[in-house]
Amino acid sequence: MDNKAYQKMDYALCLLSAAADGRNHGCIVNSFHQVTSSFPPKFTVAVNKDHETCKAVQAAGSFSVTLLDADAPAELIDTFGYKSGRVADKFAGREVQTDGSGNPYLKEHMVSRIACKVVDRLEIGSYILFVGQAAEAEVLGDGKVLTLQAYTDRGKATPPAATVYRTVEINGYRCTVCGYVYEGESLPPDFRCPLCGAPAEKFVKIEK
Template identity: 70%
Template sequence: MNPKAYAKMNYGLYLISAAAEGKRQGCIVSSFAQVTSSNPAKFTVTLNRDHETCKAVEKAGSFCVTLISENCPTELVEHFGYKSGRVGDKFEGYAVEADAAGNPYLSEHMVSRVSCRVTGKLEIGNYVLFVGEATEAELLKGGKVMTLDDYNNGGKPTPPSATVYRTVEINGYRCTVCGYVYEGESLPADFVCPICHAPAEKFVKIEK
């Protein structure tokens, strides 16, 4: 089987967020999709079960998704794509709003917003596919949505926290705490993750 066959697919980039137990969580995904044209519409999103956002969605029973603008600063994508919710509030320092369920979201640099109530889920290995029914939807700044190709063609590697079906072949090591990727043939024994400060023993070799 040749994985390059489905590597040709492109995806939008989205910021999914949820609030649970007094904490705000959010991460970058490309797995958000509308799956019915019913009223209200239904959507699915796939999240890594090890990520704090996945845990927050399960506890909250709802989530908010904003469609990232093609003009969004890459620093914002990297912030929500690389930083772990275990080491701090990712939304701190941003102008944050909240939907009716209390889930946080950003409106700046976002095309539109969809908030959903979780109506079902399917466990897929280390991932959870959530089915959500739209409860709110609004246009924000408008414009076009940033795609995975847009981001990668800008010279940026896919954020490790982004739940995507296309993987990027990288020769390196991944932090098991926050997902940060160290590129290189070998990892220094005294290396410390620049994102969550985990030691070298928390890194695993990326299998190709």
């Protein structure tokens, strides 16, 4: 099978967020899609089971999604795409808004937002596919949406929370559990994935 066939597809980079147990959680995904045109419309989003944001969505029974602006800074994507909510509050120091269900979202560097109530879910391997019914929707800016292709054109690896992965020419190792990429010629033997906690033996060398 030639995987280049479906690599022709492009995807929007979004910030998926939810609040649970008094904490805000969020991660960068590229799996958010509208699946019905009925009113209110329904959307799906797939998230790795090991991610704290996935657990927060399950606990909250709802989620917020904001679409990143094409000019969204690397710092924002690094924070929500490459760092774990287990060790830090990713929303700290940012101007956080709250939707009607109490879930956090950001306006800065975003073009629109959609808040959804979870109405169904399906486990797919290491991911959970949530079906959400739109409860709120708002345009936040006039810019274009940052896509996966546009982001990799910056020379950046796909954020590990994203379900669709695109490789770039880097030396490094990829976590086989969650997709996190460690950049470097060699991986320390005692290294643990900062996202899912997987040990070094769960990493594989990225082949160019």
